[in-house]
Amino acid sequence: MLLEGYGPQLWAGTVETLELAFGSLVVAFTFGLAGAAAKLSADRRLAIPAGLYTTLIRGVPDLVLMLLLFYSFQDLLNRVTDALGQPQFDIDPFVAGISVLGFIYGAYFTETFRGAVLAVPKGQWEAAMAFGFTRPQAFRRIVFPQMMRFALPGISNNWQVILKATALVSLIGLHEVVRAGQDAIAGTSGKGAYHAFFFLLVVAFIYLLLTTLSQLVFQALERHFSLGFRP
């Protein structure tokens, strides 16, 4: 039988991987915009913590941070529930995965957005101000659309990294596509050892398909946002 009957599980794993990646992207995007705003702010009470955020997060491997944040937070939660005499509360791995991945890659998005905002000429801001826009209006209507053109290569890169990083969260108990592949290997181990190789190839191929597709989407987006800029 095709995929030894593990097709539905692998499909469910792929969907879970995509949900995780999209969820993390939204969280990371938000952290990135807020981080970039804080880092570019004239207010040092905002700029310094944002600088620390990007340096510390980007200086430590994502897997270490993932385990550190996930287990420390659970540990803290257990101590709190113990002290209150409540039953143990387990963090939902899906929510944990999205928050942790989003928080980590938010630091990379911060740098992407900071660079992109700086790449928009100052005159654009000034012209918007001269037309009576408030700063948030100027950002939303004038700077943001132009900034996206500079940010897209970075966003595309970060998205690919997030997509591949979802492969790590099987370590904190999520049933994404790598775990589905491993389940399939465990379930077929009696039928010949080559299944391990086969299912891992299938998983790798699914990832390759996802990254290739997203590459094509980003190429189209880059064309869209560069309208009027091509030589």
Next chain:
Amino acid sequence: MNDLFQQYWRQYLWGSPGHWTGLAMTLWLTVVSVALGFGLALPLAVLRVSTRRWVAGQVWLFTHVFRGTPLSVQLLLCYTGLYSLDAVRATPVLAAFFKDALNCTLLAFTLNTAAYTTEIFAGAIQATSRGEVEAARAFGMSGVTLYRRIILPSALRRALPAYSNEVILMLHATTLAGTATVVDLLKVARNAASDYYLPFVAYGLAALLYLTVTLGLVHLFRRAERRWLAYLRPVEG
């Protein structure tokens, strides 16, 4: 907490001679895979920009596959996947190689970093100004001399900022070695965390060590850029 430090500090840093663990293993994995990856990437980058399309296409396929799939899956394929094949087990040389976790880890890491490095170098080679190449040709330089004297020295310099990023990402990627039973820094931290139920201390210690090495690398590459990219620095004043 003190118990954790006392029992594990040596394992966090270097383990013991013959049984290198922790930071020493992490650094060794990084240095070896980056060095081997560099050696592979240099010729591959030259082939990647070849005008013969089937040559360039094959290298593109290699980088596309290795950059388009997670390193953790590549490592799994190398470590558990290949050894599950009868053909591999029946060939003594292959069986001996793939049975060893460290070999598989180094192979996966090397091929992965080679793929990223190839694209970085190929991009830099393509960005070499045409005039330099034409001038060299006018001086009668052959392909090999042209690359050795003109293209590579300037391309590798220009690749330095992107390459430094790749080296740091490789350092961070070595954390996957633990999934193939190699006792690197993160693996020691995981053992310590489960021994003492102190995840924050155990992982925090590893995070600090990784951060220190990363900042050290950033510093080294910044000095290298100041030295080799001095001619690209904006003039001050």
